[in-house]
Each structure stands twice: as structure tokens, then as C-alpha cells.
Amino acid sequence: MSEKITKTDAEWRAALDPETYRITREAGTERPFSHPGFPKGPGHYDCVCCGARLFDGDTKFESHCGWPSFSQAGGKIDELRDSSHGMIRTEVRCHRCDAHLGHVFPDGPPPTGLRYCINGLALTFVPES
Numbered sequence: 001m002s003e004k005i006t007k008t009d010a011e012w013r014a015a016l017d018p019e020t021y022r023i024t025r026e027a028g029t030e031r032p033f034s035h036p037g038f039p040k041g042p043g044h045y046d047c048v049c050c051g052a053r054l055f056d057g058d059t060k061f062e063s064h065c066g067w068p069s070f071s072q073a074g075g076k077i078d079e080l081r082d083s084s085h086g087m088i089r090t091e092v093r094c095h096r097c098d099a100h101l102g103h104v105f106p107d108g109p110p111p112t113g114l115r116y117c118i119n120g121l122a123l124t125f126v127p128e129s
């Protein structure tokens, strides 16, 4: 699972729909509250690009910020300093395929105090029975 996945730009473009491509490969952001949400129930959230498991359902919480939010990473995620848009933020990416996921902020609930603010289009929900 720790193997890196690398594809050419053309390969990603062919594999993803245009909006998902824009978000995950060009560090885009979906409009807040634009994602219809994920099915309720136990499960986990995988990278839409490579299928790596990224977040567990029991760390998801309602942040009212307009994007799916998690209090802790459930898989391998890279954190990068992002100084775009005149802000210093911490970008989070899928470790396996470098997909842009969103950002992490230090204003989440205990015990981590973190809020992973993630584009819904970057994730696939996998139900667990």
C-alpha cells in the first residue's frame, strides 16, 4: 500500500471527470456546500484517484464549513505548507498519488484539535457492513 502511484497528466485527465481532475491534480477547491454528502453509516473514505484509505468514518464530524471534515487522518497523508491566496495554510495530499485533498486547520474538536477540511470530490465512501 505504500507504493507511490504516478501517472502522466494525460492519464489522470482520462481517468477523472473534469471537476475531480481540477481539484485533485490542480489543487482546486469545490464550492462550499456543493457536495451532496456521503451515505450515512459505518465506512471509510478512500482517495478518489488511487483508492488509498485516507479517513475513517468515525472521525468525520459536522463542522458547518461547507466541506466534509475529519478530526484525524486514517491513512498516509502528506502535509505541505501552502502560501497561496495570501494565507499560510497546511495543504493535505494523498501520500500514495499526490492528489490534492484539502487543508488541515488547528480548530477541530478534541482530542486532536484538528479539522481536515476535505473536498468531497477527492473522496470515495466505502461502506462497511
Ligand SMILES: [Zn+2]
Pocket (backbone or CB within 6 Å): 047, 048, 049, 050, 051, 052, 094, 095, 096, 097, 098, 099
Ligand atoms: Zn491517492
